[in-house]
Amino acid sequence: MPSLASASLSGNTTDMDVLFYSDADLKEVLNSVHTIAMVGASANPVRPSNFVMKYLQGKGFRIIPVNPGHPGEQLHGETTYASLDDIPDRFQMVDIFRPSDVIEPIMDNVIALAPGKGISVVWMQLQIRNDAAALKGEQAGLKVIMNRCPKIEYARLHGELGWGGINSGIISSKRPKLVRRD
């Protein structure tokens, strides 16, 4: 699969570059992963990480929360771990809710764990972007997505986002399949 990020990631990158991820690639990512480690998962119900976790669980994903401040605590039925290293199970994706300037050590950690855990995707949430870390991840064979939300992208690609007047970019004359919760 070609790199998900823009070509500029391997060349001259500036903050002004617009990231582009095709619908087909995003769909492939969301269809290929089953278990997601969520770095920065919060127990506070108004924090985005909390309800992104809940939403993705509702779509059939397993989410393992990572938060060094709350190891051992239960969040939406899952045990929270202090770090990625502490997670006993395999996971295919790391979803990061941490500021852009602390991404590099997380990426290094993911790269080290990737072969053993089967990690193939690193996803950074809205307003989170670190091009140097992304380049490192891509060079290590990981798919890297930045400044996107998997909840929003899942909803957009499954026709759920239309209620908010959001431009899905999707044109189709096909009869949509009903989206079922649970």
Next chain:
Amino acid sequence: MTEAPKEAGFETRAIHAGAAPDPVTGARNTPIFQTTSYVFEDAEHAADLFNLQTFGFIYSRLNNPTVSVLEERLASLENGRAAVCAASGHAAQFLTFFTLLGPGDEFVASRNLYGGSITQFGHSFPKLGWKCHFVDPTDPENFRRALTPKCKAIFLEVLANPGGIVVDLEAVAAIANEAGIPLIVDNTMATPYLCQPFDWGADLVVHSTTKFLAGHGNSLGGVVIEKGTFDWAQNGKFPSMTEPEPAYHDLIFYETFGDFGFTMKARAVALRDFGPALSPTNAFYTINGIETLPLRMDRHVGNAQAVAEFLQHHKAVDWVSYAGLKSSPSYDLARKYLPKGPGAVFTIGLKGGFDAGVRLVESVNLISHLANVGDAKSLVIHPASTTHQQMDSEALAFAGVGEELVRLSVGLEYIGDLTGDLDQALMASQKG
């Protein structure tokens, strides 16, 4: 590298964007979802919806499946990220400014606006603590000169109603960008078919969808569309986007919704709390109107150009202000920003002043004398004796509305019938 897919063309999106066959019935046309509310799956689903933590319909003051189709279609046609509809263009402007401003905040607006906007900004907004500085838009630097530290936005009509004036969008956008505030463009008179304000640096676009978008004089409506690239966190001027919202358990809209955070905020707070929701029936008529927008606009501007050229040489007409005429000071700007044609609403000055204007509107037989624009039917109004009748000559002159001024909205009729009706009415207007 993955190539960006080629987006569907404007004409295709005008018919398809936002709409799909109904998943339950297979209905191909967008149904009118004439319902106030939507059954929740369970209590937790209801709570998640109310807290904006999951996606779905709640109550038609916030969102409605028919209205949503129109919102996505308009967001697509303007090449924006998201849109929220309102009951009228005025309501859309209110949602926009309520989301941007707090008491004591200010903004700068072109003074060449639809008269109703001048009144809304100049008389009603001050009661909410919002101050508008009006400027002559023909020199973009006037916007910069009027900016104060309290200004949170610049507002203009790219193709001004009624004057046939085109504003230098790119130059004003640069000024707004430098000031770290959004440029709001009212694109009603041009429609996204004739002008794409986001391509020139606008951050938000508003419309009265009542006009050319709906196109048949049957449905009021308005919309605000967000481009999705404005950085609301750059300068602390937009706390409603970047600080916890107490009305939603301290949710931070920009952080949570990113590039459609403004639309979410306008919907979840301003639309919810003030209630100017668009009716699904009006949305349905507007969706159907938009399907033919490209065809209609081509005919509108073709007819307008022909009528303007006819009037330019008529002995009862003193002047014609249409940006499609080489004599217009806006001709070059129109070629740049409105290459398919500068709309179909313009003004003319009659010989014989106020009385001639009254006689003209009373003499037309095909063209309708009423206070709207952007209908398939051709329309005419004499502002000095109707919309602006409370003003004296001096106030009319300041507003750019002389006693001799007549506004035309050129429709889709056979051109010979339009020039014929205008010719006989113009001749009658001169018989004092």
